[in-house]
Amino acid sequence: MTGITGIVRIKERLIHGVLFLCALASVATTAGIIWVLAAESYLFFQELHLLDFLFGLRWAPLLEPKSFGVLPLVCGTFLVAGGALLVAVPIGLGSGIFLSEYAPSRVRSIVKPILEILAGIPTVVYGYFALMFVTPHIIQPLAPGTDIFNAASAAIVVGIMIIPTIASLCDDAFRAVPQSLREGAYALSATRLEVSTRVVLPSAMSGVIAAVILAFARAIGETMAVTLAAGAMPRLTLNPLVSIQTMTSYIVQVSLGDTPHGTIEYQTIFAVGMLLFLVTLTFNVIAQGVLRRFREAYE
Amino acid sequence: MVIVPETISGRQEAQSPSRMTPPALRLRKPSQPAVTSDSVIRAEGVTIRYADFAAVRDVTIEIPDRQVTAIIGPSGCGKSTFLRAINRMNDFIPSMSISGLLTYRGQDIYGPKSDAVDLRRRIGMVFQKPNPFPKTIFKNVAWGASINGYRGDIHELVERALRRAAIWDEVKDKLNQSAFALSGGQQQRLCIARAIALEPDVLLMDEPCSALDPIATARIEDLIDQLKTHYTVVLVTHNMQQAARVSDLTAFMYMGELIEFDATDKIFTTPSEQRTQDYITGRFG
Numbered sequence: 001m002t003g004i005t006g007i008v009r010i011k012e013r014l015i016h017g018v019l020f021l022c023a024l025a026s027v028a029t030t031a032g033i034i035w036v037l038a039a040e041s042y043l044f045f046q047e048l049h050l051l052d053f054l055f056g057l058r059w060a061p062l063l064e065p066k067s068f069g070v071l072p073l074v075c076g077t078f079l080v081a082g083g084a085l086l087v088a089v090p091i092g093l094g095s096g097i098f099l100s101e102y103a104p105s106r107v108r109s110i111v112k113p114i115l116e117i118l119a120g121i122p123t124v125v126y127g128y129f130a131l132m133f134v135t136p137h138i139i140q141p142l143a144p145g146t147d148i149f150n151a152a153s154a155a156i157v158v159g160i161m162i163i164p165t166i167a168s169l170c171d172d173a174f175r176a177v178p179q180s181l182r183e184g185a186y187a188l189s190a191t192r193l194e195v196s197t198r199v200v201l202p203s204a205m206s207g208v209i210a211a212v213i214l215a216f217a218r219a220i221g222e223t224m225a226v227t228l229a230a231g232a233m234p235r236l237t238l239n240p241l242v243s244i245q246t247m248t249s250y251i252v253q254v255s256l257g258d259t260p261h262g263t264i265e266y267q268t269i270f271a272v273g274m275l276l277f278l279v280t281l282t283f284n285v286i287a288q289g290v291l292r293r294f295r296e297a298y299e
Numbered sequence: 300m301v302i303v304p305e306t307i308s309g310r311q312e313a314q315s316p317s318r319m320t321p322p323a324l325r326l327r328k329p330s331q332p333a334v335t336s337d338s339v340i341r342a343e344g345v346t347i348r349y350a351d352f353a354a355v356r357d358v359t360i361e362i363p364d365r366q367v368t369a370i371i372g373p374s375g376c377g378k379s380t381f382l383r384a385i386n387r388m389n390d391f392i393p394s395m396s397i398s399g400l401l402t403y404r405g406q407d408i409y410g411p412k413s414d415a416v417d418l419r420r421r422i423g424m425v426f427q428k429p430n431p432f433p434k435t436i437f438k439n440v441a442w443g444a445s446i447n448g449y450r451g452d453i454h455e456l457v458e459r460a461l462r463r464a465a466i467w468d469e470v471k472d473k474l475n476q477s478a479f480a481l482s483g484g485q486q487q488r489l490c491i492a493r494a495i496a497l498e499p500d501v502l503l504m505d506e507p508c509s510a511l512d513p514i515a516t517a518r519i520e521d522l523i524d525q526l527k528t529h530y531t532v533v534l535v536t537h538n539m540q541q542a543a544r545v546s547d548l549t550a551f552m553y554m555g556e557l558i559e560f561d562a563t564d565k566i567f568t569t570p571s572e573q574r575t576q577d578y579i580t581g582r583f584g
């Protein structure tokens with residue numbers, strides 16, 4: 001008897017240990033990435049003052065005279081991500097309201113998987129779509145003289161990419177609004193539109209805000225589509241019709257290039273990567289905080 | 300257009316100045332109901348199904364004006380289903396279907412010309428669980444009027460509704476606080492205020508006290524008694540003492556059928572049906 005229970009206990013311990021190692025692996029990977037980013041960034045900031053990096057207006061690490069002001073990359077990133085929100089928020093919010101408040105369950109069961117397919121398209125395809133279709137067939141006819149690489153086309157396709165995130169999270173937020181609130185509003189002679197926009201939407205506002213922030217963080221971190229669509233021209237501008245460069249596409253450019261390891265030019269990508277990581281982390285933390293408050297509101 | 304009999308319209312005017320839609324109350328679609336008889340709600344052979352299951356069977360009833368009508372019966376007998384058919388709250392259940400004739404002041408509630416949104420302006424509802432909006436106390440009461448395009452003095456309207464719902468004194472100093480800060484009983488009276496701020500004609504109440512303690516319940520019962528001077532009240536309740544205390548008429552439903560409908564005194568002292576007798580003496584349900 002004791003033998004069998006002993007074996008069972010060892011088996012349990014073993015399973016426990018293996019599962020623990022699995023969990024440890026993902027934590028360790030994350031820690032390792034942060035460690036590499038931090039260590040290389042540290043070397044970089046031995047050579048260059050942090051403030052010169054953060055607030056410098058010119059980014060030209062590979063050209064003489066060299067300059068390491070990251071603001072043009074930050075500006076390009078926010079230009080694309082902000083433009084993406086202009087596209088994605090109205091459409092995503094509208095889809096979320098449609099799915100949760102209007103769509104009969106049959107329609108919903110068709111539309112939701114379609115949204116997920118949209119989320120599953122490889123991002124490089126979006127990049128080609130921007131370059132081959134959006135710019136020549138939509139933007140250039142409307143605004144002749146637009147660069148073939150431009151921020152607007154990147155913003156549009158990144159916007160399309162993050163629609164499913166916003167739609168799906170908004171749908172969840174709207175569905176979390178208790179049915180009794182809708183009934184209360186209908187009983188006061190509200191129309192479906194009034195119930196959706198004046199009861200459900202305000203009640204789910206923090207969920208909607210969290211959805212937008214998460215989508216924004218995704219847009220900031222988006223790489224392939226932006227690299228293909230927006231080009232590689234670091235520029236401190238808000239003009240969406242010219243070529244710019246984002247933090248992510250700069251990292252791609254250097255990673256694929258022949259910049260020698262160990263040089264300050266090479267270390268820039270870790271400094272930019274660190275900044276990118278901190279920015280997206282901040283937005284994610286804010287979104288989680290907002291979401292948590294939202295959940296508490298209905299418990 | 301149906302001609303309004305002099306006597307009835309005169310009586311209504313005397314009893315309910317509020318219902319005559321004073322000039323200040325310019326609400327969306329000021330539909331004046333066609334008065335055809337003393338009964339406000341009339342059901343003739345109404346059957347309500349969820350898919351194939353008939354939750355309400357062949358119910359015929361006339362609910363009179365300015366009275367409290369209680370609907371009692373064991374759980375699952377179709378009380379809520381019938382009540383929610385009156386203001387078309389069952390419309391949101393896709394499997395629901397209704398047959399027979401259900402009218403509000405002579406208008407076919409489910410007729411082709413009937414508009415559910417307009418109907419609910421006239422027929423308000425209070426739910427089992429208090430369901431205030433996550434807004435301030437003031438906005439909860441003002442909301443219905445504001446979406447209906449009310450242009451009069453909104454503060455006056457809110458105060459009047461809160462007074463009528465017997466909660467004004469408790470909330471007058473905190474109108475801008477969240478409605479969630481109120482107790483359950485206060486929330487329920489707020490929901491009643493919210494419903495009567497629209498000056499409805501009929502007030503449907505589905506077990507409005509079942510989530511409340513005895514003191515809060517007593518306050519709501521007092522309130523229902525006052526409300527009937529202005530409104531026709533239809534009250535679903537599980538609590539037979541409550542039905543006996545506050546209603547003028549009582550309908551007893553059993554397994555989807557209306558077994559007996561009569562003056563409350565009669566139902567609770569000398570019912571005609573054996574099943575009613577069994578239910579009120581607690582032999583089943």
Ligand SMILES: Nc1ncnc2c1ncn2[C@@H]1O[C@H](COP(=O)(O)OP(=O)(O)OP(=O)(O)O)[C@@H](O)[C@H]1O
Pocket residue numbers: 349354372373374375376377378379380381392394537
């Ligand atoms: N949405 C629905 N879909 C299918 N069946 C339903 C639905 N709502 C109610 N029913 C069924 O219809 C019958 C009547 O329900 P109803 O809610 O009207 O009863 P009730 O008399 O109000 O009961 P209670 O006193 O418990 O509130 C029950 O058998 C119930 O299971």
Ligand SMILES: [Mg+2]
Pocket residue numbers: 378379380505
């Ligand atoms: Mg019920």
